[in-house]
Amino acid sequence: MASAIxxxxxxxxxxxxxxxxxxxxxxxxxxxxxxxxxDFDAWLARRKAEHPYRVDLIPFAELRGWRTxxxxxxxxxxxxxxxxxxxxxxxxxxxxxxxxxxPIIYQPEIGILGILVKEFGGVMHCLMQAKMEPGNPNxxxxxxxxxxxxxxxxxxxxxxxxxxxxxxxxPQRDRVLADVLQSEHGAWFHRKHNRNMIxxxxxxxxxxxxxxxxxxxxxxxxxxRDNLVNMDARTVLSCLPRPLHPETFxxxxxxxxxxxxxxxxxxxxxVHAERxxxxxxxxxxxxxxxxxxxxxxxxxxxxxxVEAASREVVSWTQPxxxxxxxxxxxxLLNRIDGVPHLLAHARVxxxxxxxxxxxxxxxxxPSNYTDVPAGERPPYLDLVLDADPSRxxxxxxxxxxxxRFLDAVSRYLxxxxxxxxxxHDVPPGYFWVTPEQLFxxxxxxxxxxxxxxxxxxxxxxxxxxxxx
Amino acid sequence: MASAIxxxxxxxxxxxxxxxxxxxxxxxxxxxxxxxxxDFDAWLARRKAEHPYRVDLIPFAELRGWRTxxxxxxxxxxxxxxxxxxxxxxxxxxxxxxxxxxPIIYQPEIGILGILVKEFGGVMHCLMQAKMEPGNPNxxxxxxxxxxxxxxxxxxxxxxxxxxxxxxxxPQRDRVLADVLQSEHGAWFHRKHNRNMIxxxxxxxxxxxxxxxxxxxxxxxxxxRDNLVNMDARTVLSCLPRPLHPETFxxxxxxxxxxxxxxxxxxxxxVHAERxxxxxxxxxxxxxxxxxxxxxxxxxxxxxxVEAASREVVSWTQPxxxxxxxxxxxxLLNRIDGVPHLLAHARVxxxxxxxxxxxxxxxxxPSNYTDVPAGERPPYLDLVLDADPSRxxxxxxxxxxxxRFLDAVSRYLxxxxxxxxxxHDVPPGYFWVTPEQLFxxxxxxxxxxxxxxxxxxxxxxxxxxxxx
Numbered sequence: 001m002a003s004a005i006x007x008x009x010x011x012x013x014x015x016x017x018x019x020x021x022x023x024x025x026x027x028x029x030x031x032x033x034x035x036x037x038x039d040f041d042a043w044l045a046r047r048k049a050e051h052p053y054r055v056d057l058i059p060f061a062e063l064r065g066w067r068t069x070x071x072x073x074x075x076x077x078x079x080x081x082x083x084x085x086x087x088x089x090x091x092x093x094x095x096x097x098x099x100x101x102x103p104i105i106y107q108p109e110i111g112i113l114g115i116l117v118k119e120f121g122g123v124m125h126c127l128m129q130a131k132m133e134p135g136n137p138n139x140x141x142x143x144x145x146x147x148x149x150x151x152x153x154x155x156x157x158x159x160x161x162x163x164x165x166x167x168x169x170x171p172q173r174d175r176v177l178a179d180v181l182q183s184e185h186g187a188w189f190h191r192k193h194n195r196n197m198i199x200x201x202x203x204x205x206x207x208x209x210x211x212x213x214x215x216x217x218x219x220x221x222x223x224x225r226d227n228l229v230n231m232d233a234r235t236v237l238s239c240l241p242r243p244l245h246p247e248t249f250x251x252x253x254x255x256x257x258x259x260x261x262x263x264x265x266x267x268x269x270x271v272h273a274e275r276x277x278x279x280x281x282x283x284x285x286x287x288x289x290x291x292x293x294x295x296x297x298x299x300x301x302x303x304x305x306v307e308a309a310s311r312e313v314v315s316w317t318q319p320x321x322x323x324x325x326x327x328x329x330x331x332l333l334n335r336i337d338g339v340p341h342l343l344a345h346a347r348v349x350x351x352x353x354x355x356x357x358x359x360x361x362x363x364x365x366p367s368n369y370t371d372v373p374a375g376e377r378p379p380y381l382d383l384v385l386d387a388d389p390s391r392x393x394x395x396x397x398x399x400x401x402x403x404r405f406l407d408a409v410s411r412y413l414x415x416x417x418x419x420x421x422x423x424h425d426v427p428p429g430y431f432w433v434t435p436e437q438l439f440x441x442x443x444x445x446x447x448x449x450x451x452x453x454x455x456x457x458x459x460x461x462x463x464x465x466x467x468x
Numbered sequence: 469m470a471s472a473i474x475x476x477x478x479x480x481x482x483x484x485x486x487x488x489x490x491x492x493x494x495x496x497x498x499x500x501x502x503x504x505x506x507d508f509d510a511w512l513a514r515r516k517a518e519h520p521y522r523v524d525l526i527p528f529a530e531l532r533g534w535r536t537x538x539x540x541x542x543x544x545x546x547x548x549x550x551x552x553x554x555x556x557x558x559x560x561x562x563x564x565x566x567x568x569x570x571p572i573i574y575q576p577e578i579g580i581l582g583i584l585v586k587e588f589g590g591v592m593h594c595l596m597q598a599k600m601e602p603g604n605p606n607x608x609x610x611x612x613x614x615x616x617x618x619x620x621x622x623x624x625x626x627x628x629x630x631x632x633x634x635x636x637x638x639p640q641r642d643r644v645l646a647d648v649l650q651s652e653h654g655a656w657f658h659r660k661h662n663r664n665m666i667x668x669x670x671x672x673x674x675x676x677x678x679x680x681x682x683x684x685x686x687x688x689x690x691x692x693r694d695n696l697v698n699m700d701a702r703t704v705l706s707c708l709p710r711p712l713h714p715e716t717f718x719x720x721x722x723x724x725x726x727x728x729x730x731x732x733x734x735x736x737x738x739v740h741a742e743r744x745x746x747x748x749x750x751x752x753x754x755x756x757x758x759x760x761x762x763x764x765x766x767x768x769x770x771x772x773x774v775e776a777a778s779r780e781v782v783s784w785t786q787p788x789x790x791x792x793x794x795x796x797x798x799x800l801l802n803r804i805d806g807v808p809h810l811l812a813h814a815r816v817x818x819x820x821x822x823x824x825x826x827x828x829x830x831x832x833x834p835s836n837y838t839d840v841p842a843g844e845r846p847p848y849l850d851l852v853l854d855a856d857p858s859r860x861x862x863x864x865x866x867x868x869x870x871x872r873f874l875d876a877v878s879r880y881l882x883x884x885x886x887x888x889x890x891x892h893d894v895p896p897g898y899f900w901v902t903p904e905q906l907f908x909x910x911x912x913x914x915x916x917x918x919x920x921x922x923x924x925x926x927x928x929x930x931x932x933x934x935x936x
Contacts, residue, residue, distance in 0.1 A: 016722065108738070109738060110734075110735045110738070173725050173729070174722065174725055176724055176728040178724065178727075179724070179727055179728040180727060181731055181734060181822075253641070256644055256646065256709070257641050257644065259646075259647055259648060260639070261641070263648060263649055263663055266578075266649060267649075270576070270577060272576065353821065353822075354649075354821075444912035
């Protein structure tokens with residue numbers, strides 16, 4: 001319909017068909033203007049060799065610049081900035097009622113995660129950066145152009161200025177392809193959100209050391225590898241406007257039906273989460289080196305020292321959250337009448353601003369369930385764990401934000417449902433959506449959690465979308 | 469584009485063109501299947517005469533079922549339900565930094581505001597109710613089909629069950645036209661939101677006493693009158709899917725540009741709002757009958773007794789917030805290349821979940837500014853107050869939620885800009901948007917404040933939209 005109208009006067013069309021075409025072209029381009037994928041591998045290996053670093057676990061007492069507040073027991077930075085580790089008291093008023101306490105990361109400032117985009121030879125490229133983060137299993141990963149907390153760019157830690165920040169602080173308004181506040185891990189952060197920005201430019205952008213231009217097709221290839229594209233890059237990529245094909249207008253449920261389902265789920269759970277002092281939270285104990293759950297479930301809080309030459313400051317210490325095991329995050333996929341659909345799960349997380357967001361079908365740490373009898377295991381967990389390889393359309397191990405989490409790795413999967421599975425027989429809290437419907441919710445922010453956004457970013461790599 | 473594809477198999481088209489046509493038809497229908505507008509007037513007058521009531525200001529000590537917590541000074545209900553009046557400490561970290569304390573209503577449960585829709589003779593009608601609320605200047609107003617807090621429908625106050633609630637608690641999923649969580653007054657409520665629902669049915673719905681069916685055209689006529697359509701009805705009506713015309717695809721700013729602007733505004737203000745004990749908040753004082761600001765600005769908290777036969781219980785007492793004067797809420801209107809645009813204002817309110825939502829161009833209590841010199845007066849306030857009547861496209865006085873606010877009335881206006889005004893010379897925090905772009909944000913929830921939603925609901929009455 002849009003294409004039948006020609007913009008005149010000062011107005012522009014609200015839907016940008018041309019952008020769709022440009023995204024598609026970049027997605028199909030595997031030869032970058034700057035680097036081939038082989039070149040990229042060599043470039044990354046060189047970065048790694050030239051910038052050695054080490055990360056060691058240390059006792060809390062050896063943290064520098066951090067202190068334990070004597071009254072609350074909270075771990076806080078001496079500047080009052082960065083983040084703090086506090087307690088969270090969560091009560092969920094639903095059937096059945098549940099309540100728990102846990103440590104939580106509190107960081108009440110909005111950071112910028114931004115990817116700068118520019119056309120080379122008519123093909124969109126993304127400016128990506130090789131970035132070391134102490135919690136990543138392999139330390140060096142591919143990050144967005146800018147990944148900056150306010151503490152970063154207001155220079156609290158007296159480090160270097162943030163490269164390319166000016167493109168995101170003062171972009172040309174009509175070159176902003178995406179700008180949306182998205183939640184991060186609701187199980188570990190209290191009400192944290194960051195700006196996810198994609199900004200295009202025609203400037204002659206200097207490529208600084210540690211940065212490179214890659215096409216969307218190259219990024220899709222790299223998303224097939226383990227622990228390479230970092231969480232911040234994945235969440236920003238999930239916000240890229242999706243090409244609209246006629247197929248995208250067909251779905252099992254209408255958009256209004258989807259909104260009704262999500263609002264119902266949000267209203268079903270009355271979640272009350274309030275910060276409390278970390279000292280004395282129920283079921284958690286503190287040693288000289290860890291704050292851990294008495295059953296050793298969930299995660300623990302540890303401290304590390306970092307020595308690196310490539311980071312903004314040469315060495316530092318900080319707390320990190322370390323999950324109790326490797327996670328699994330999987331969407332079930334079903335082609336309904338030829339149109340791909342994913343099985344969304346409305347998941348409560350204590351730290352989310354809106355209590356409930358859409359998560360992958362399965363988002364669990366399987367080792368927590370080894371002793372759980374068959375009838376009580378989480379929906380679809382075994383179906384994903386036992387899936388025949390022919391039904392696995394995508395599989396890679398990715399790590400979560402390495403600046404806050406230590407070895408927080410999950411196996412991300414997209415698994416086609418077995419033919420025997422009924423389309424309509426899904427448990428409460430689950431709902432079939434098209435990738436385009438998920439994007440509709442990503443575009444508005446605070447609806448799709450960070451694990452589900454990672455899987456949306458990987459859809460291109462999974463090749464589940466068979467558009468004509 | 470959608471219309472070129474025919475849905476086959478189990479799928480449906482995501483965009484419902486037929487719904488657009490049905491909304492348009494109802495908007496142009498002034499003769500309702502049940503009542504003409506004259507009949508409606510007689511019906512409402514009869515309701516008023518048959519159900520007398522009185523509301524009196526009382527000292528706090530005469531509240532029944534409510535008590536002042538001896539430690540915090542908070543006004544709380546003895547059941548712990550309904551709502552409480554507490555203190556709020558607000559700090560806004562932006563330039564310039566500001567901070568204040570104020571009383572706030574805390575009601576951490578999600579209510580349902582719902583309008584039931586049914587076709588009579590092929591025309592959509594809304595089931596509306598004549599409802600008494602103690603804070604309304606004329607007490608009896610036109611409300612949605614259902615207007616229920618959880619306390620209402622879980623029968624905390626041992627009253628009657630809520631009429632028609634079953635249509636909203638268990639609707640047919642594909643008959644839900646809208647279901648979205650929307651904020652209410654961020655200056656008076658802490659993080660309050662309600663479900664705004666519109667549900668259609670083909671059932672043979674019995675019309676209970678105090679209810680009537682009206683077309684969208686009849687409601688538009690009634691929205692031209694003062695203090696008739698209540699706030700809950702107005703906010704639900706603002707969520708009705710809008711007819712999509714080709715014109716709606718043209719706007720001064722792209723949707724991505726609009727999202728960038730709103731995200732920027734949200735990131736510009738770091739708003740920290742936390743509940744604190746009501747006793748001892750700065751600049752507020754408590755007498756036997758009022759909690760008021762020392763300068764008598766903003767609002768005060770009072771208590772009332774209500775005696776009425778038509779409400780769920782026969783008599784009760786409760787606290788109410790009473791604003792310091794009549795408000796003004798106005799959108800500036802500009803037809804850019806023939807397409808109507810409204811001037812949105814990104815407004816910080818301490819009680820909003822996302823700190824900033826889109827407000828009308830002007831949202832003020834003018835009496836607060838009588839002594840303010842010309843150069844320091846709020847943007848556009850005088851332009852609206854002094855507008856030539858020929859430029860006023862819409863004007864009516866509406867009251868806010870009469871169950872929480874006493875005589876909280878505002879003059880709502882839509883005012884066309886003078887020809888001399890430059891389109892591009894707007895101050896920071898203001899942005900031209902089309903009504904359809906506003907609806908895009910209403911549809912996602914928590915983006916457009918309740919005053920702006922009232923004006924969107926009144927756009928039909930204003931006849932500013934000149935679609936071919």
